[in-house]
Amino acid sequence: MVFPNGTVALKEANLEVAPGEFISLIGPSGCGKTTLLRLLADLIQPTSGQIRIGGKSPEEARKSRAYGYVFQAPTLMEWRTVLANVMLPLEIMGFPGPERRARAEKMLALVGLEKFARHYPWQLSGGMQQRVSIARALAFDPQLLFMDEPFGALDEITRENLNLELLRLWRETGKTIVFVTHSIPEAVFLSTRIVVMTPRPGKIETVIPVDLPQPRTFETRETTRFFELATAVREALRKGHGYEVAE
Numbered sequence: 001m002v003f004p005n006g007t008v009a010l011k012e013a014n015l016e017v018a019p020g021e022f023i024s025l026i027g028p029s030g031c032g033k034t035t036l037l038r039l040l041a042d043l044i045q046p047t048s049g050q051i052r053i054g055g056k057s058p059e060e061a062r063k064s065r066a067y068g069y070v071f072q073a074p075t076l077m078e079w080r081t082v083l084a085n086v087m088l089p090l091e092i093m094g095f096p097g098p099e100r101r102a103r104a105e106k107m108l109a110l111v112g113l114e115k116f117a118r119h120y121p122w123q124l125s126g127g128m129q130q131r132v133s134i135a136r137a138l139a140f141d142p143q144l145l146f147m148d149e150p151f152g153a154l155d156e157i158t159r160e161n162l163n164l165e166l167l168r169l170w171r172e173t174g175k176t177i178v179f180v181t182h183s184i185p186e187a188v189f190l191s192t193r194i195v196v197m198t199p200r201p202g203k204i205e206t207v208i209p210v211d212l213p214q215p216r217t218f219e220t221r222e223t224t225r226f227f228e229l230a231t232a233v234r235e236a237l238r239k240g241h242g243y244e245v246a247e
């Protein structure tokens with residue numbers, strides 16, 4: 001992917017994702033994680049190469065609402081209630097009122113916020129707001145979810161709790177998730193595979209399968225295997241000269 005100003009944002013990026021996988025993209029700033037996600041979501045068009053999503057082009061996939069997208073910031077509308085925020089994409093697509101409400105309520109229940117349907121975003125914590133954005137991204141019940149550093153701005157404890165919740169949601173719904181993160185522990189905890197990316201130009205350095213048993217719990221983070229996998233990710237990042245890791 002080459003931007004009009006000549007920046008080569010992505011050079012080698014070959015990846016196949018199977019249905020039901022949880023894939024994390026990890027790498028230092030500028031290695032092309034967001035670019036890769038935006039290419040998948042048809043927010044930008046590739047200058048070379050090919051992308052298929054369930055056999056469709058990114059444009060066809062977008063038009064058939066094959067995926068939901070969660071941004072780094074919650075981007076909720078302050079003047080709409082939580083329920084009205086989740087209903088918004090359905091409203092835009094012209095879903096009838098009762099169906100809008102039923103779907104939005106179901107998605108809010110999925111993220112554990114059914115009791116907050118009538119609240120406004122400013123009445124919620126940052127973590128709760130991000131759960132609302134996840135519910136909104138799931139409003140169409142897409143099989144695929146793209147998440148761009150959704151928990152990056154949250155404190156560590158909230159982030160760990162949301163990691164657990166996201167895994168529960170993933171298990172219960174069987175969705176395929178492509179998740180961008182800067183955090184090695186987060187990537188190891190969540191993923192079935194970790195895609196390690198390196199910059200200048202952005203490329204996929206290596207793909208690390210994560211064989212930690214499911215369901216994962218808080219104790220998973222204390223296991224030897226967890227530390228081994230975190231070390232493998234750190235070494236792959238270092239190999240690509242992505243990070244200067246202090247010893």
Ligand SMILES: Nc1ncnc2c1ncn2[C@@H]1O[C@H](COP(=O)(O)OP(=O)(O)OP(=O)(O)O)[C@@H](O)[C@H]1O
Nearest residue numbers: 003005007009028029030031032033034035036202
């Ligand atoms: N619209 C654009 N025009 C020109 N260059 C761009 C554009 N968008 C991104 N880039 C460049 O492409 C490269 C990859 O950027 P990208 O945002 O995908 O990286 P990233 O890995 O997501 O970084 P971060 O972790 O900081 O979000 C960077 O060098 C960036 O400056």
